[in-house]
Amino acid sequence: MSSVPVFTGRHVEQAVSPERAVEAVREAFVAHARGEWTMPPKVYVTNYPAGDFRAMPALGGGHALLKWVTSFPGNPQRGLPTVTGVVLLSDAQTGQLRAVLDAAAVTALRTGAAAVLAAETLGRHDAATAAVVGAGVNGRAAARTFLARGRTVSLWDVDEERAQRVAAELGAHVAPSLEQALAADLLVTVTPGHDVVLGEGSLRPGQHVSLMGADGPGKAEVAGPELARARLFCDDWEQASHGGELAHAVEEGLVTRDDVTALGDVLAGAAVGRADASEVTAFDSTGLAIQDLAIALAALESAEDLSGLARLEL
Numbered sequence: 001m002s003s004v005p006v007f008t009g010r011h012v013e014q015a016v017s018p019e020r021a022v023e024a025v026r027e028a029f030v031a032h033a034r035g036e037w038t039m040p041p042k043v044y045v046t047n048y049p050a051g052d053f054r055a056m057p058a059l060g061g062g063h064a065l066l067k068w069v070t071s072f073p074g075n076p077q078r079g080l081p082t083v084t085g086v087v088l089l090s091d092a093q094t095g096q097l098r099a100v101l102d103a104a105a106v107t108a109l110r111t112g113a114a115a116v117l118a119a120e121t122l123g124r125h126d127a128a129t130a131a132v133v134g135a136g137v138n139g140r141a142a143a144r145t146f147l148a149r150g151r152t153v154s155l156w157d158v159d160e161e162r163a164q165r166v167a168a169e170l171g172a173h174v175a176p177s178l179e180q181a182l183a184a185d186l187l188v189t190v191t192p193g194h195d196v197v198l199g200e201g202s203l204r205p206g207q208h209v210s211l212m213g214a215d216g217p218g219k220a221e222v223a224g225p226e227l228a229r230a231r232l233f234c235d236d237w238e239q240a241s242h243g244g245e246l247a248h249a250v251e252e253g254l255v256t257r258d259d260v261t262a263l264g265d266v267l268a269g270a271a272v273g274r275a276d277a278s279e280v281t282a283f284d285s286t287g288l289a290i291q292d293l294a295i296a297l298a299a300l301e302s303a304e305d306l307s308g309l310a311r312l313e314l
C-alpha cells in the first residue's frame with residue numbers, strides 16, 4: 001500500500017513561496033527549451049458554453065504529471081470558482097503516485113510566476129512601475145509575485161471593490177484609472193479575454209506586457225494590429241498560435257511563427273530578448289504543464305515541513 005500526500009490549496013501556498021515559484025518556473029522553461037523536460041499537447045474536452053476541461057501532461061525531474069483542470073467562465077455568478085481540478089504527480093521510474101495537489105493553487109502560483117518572470121526577463125532594466133489589470137485569482141497571484149520580488153504594484157479591475165479588497169490584502173494599491181494602470185513599465189493583464197483591454201495605440205515605447213488572460217480559443221486582451229507592433233514572445237508556439245492571444249493575429253495574417261520567440265529560449269541563452277530600451281515587448285502565455293510540474297516538485301520537497309497534510313492510502 002502507498003501513502004500519498006494530498007496538498008490542499010492552503011498547503012500548496014504554504015509549501016511554495018512566490019519567490020520559489022519564480023525560480024522553479026524559470027528552471028522548467030530552461031529544461032523544456034533544452035529538451036530535458038517534455039510536454040505532450042494539452043487536450044481540451046469542451047462543453048461550451050458551460051466551459052471546458054483540460055488534460056495537461058508533462059515529464060521531467062524524474063516525475064510525470066497530469067493536471068486535470070477546468071475553465072468555467074460563468075461560475076463566479078454561481079458563487080463557484082472558474083478554475084478547479086487536481087494535479088497528479090508520479091515517479092517516472094516506478095510509475096508510483098507521489099502526490100495529489102489542488103490544481104487552482106498550483107495554477108495561480110505558476111501563472112503569477114510566469115507573468116513576473118517574463119516581465120523581469122523582457123522588461124527594461126530601469127523599469128520602475130508595475131501594474132496588474134484583472135484582480136481575480138490569477139491576477140492576485142501575479143500581484144503577490146511582483147510584491148515578493150520587491151516591487152510596488154498597482155491593481156485595476158472592472159470590479160472596483162474586488163481591486164480594493166485584493167490590494168488591501170496584499171499591501172498593493174489600486175490604480176487611479178485604467179489608463180494609469182495600462183501605462184506601467186511592466187504590465188500584466190489577467191482578464192477573461194472577452195473584451196480587448198489594450199486597444200490600438202495603447203502600448204508605449206519601452207513597455208513590457210505579459211498577456212495572461214487569453215489562454216483559449218476566441219479570447220483576446222489586445223487588438224491584433226497593436227500586438228503586431230510589439231516584439232513578440234510566447235510560452236509555447238503551438239498553444240499560443242492556436243488558443244492564445246497570438247491566435248487572432250496569426251489568423252489575420254499580422255503575425256507568423258518567425259515573428260515570435262519562445263521565452264524558454266531567451267532564458268536558456270539560445271535567443272535574444274529585448275533588443276533596446278524603446279522596444280515594446282509582449283509575452284503571450286497560455287500556461288504550460290511544465291510550469292505545473294515545477295510547482296508540484298517544489299511542493300513535494302517541502303511535504304515533511306507541513307502540518308495537517310492528509311494522506312491517501314492506495
Ligand SMILES: NC(=O)c1ccc[n+]([C@@H]2O[C@H](COP(=O)([O-])OP(=O)(O)OC[C@H]3O[C@@H](n4cnc5c(N)ncnc54)[C@H](O)[C@@H]3O)[C@@H](O)[C@H]2O)c1
Pocket residue numbers: 071076082083107111133134135136137138139156157158159162190191192193195197211212213214215219285286287288
Ligand atoms: N496564461 C495562463 O497560464 C493562465 C492561467 C490561469 C488563468 N488564465 C486565464 O486568465 C483569465 C483570468 O483567470 P482568473 O482565474 O484570474 O479569473 P477570475 O474570474 O478569478 O478573475 C478575472 C478578473 O478579471 C476582471 N475583469 C473582467 N473583465 C475585465 C476588464 N475588461 N478589465 C479589467 N478587469 C476585468 C474580473 O472582474 C475578475 O476580477 C481567464 O481567461 C483564465 O482562463 C490564464
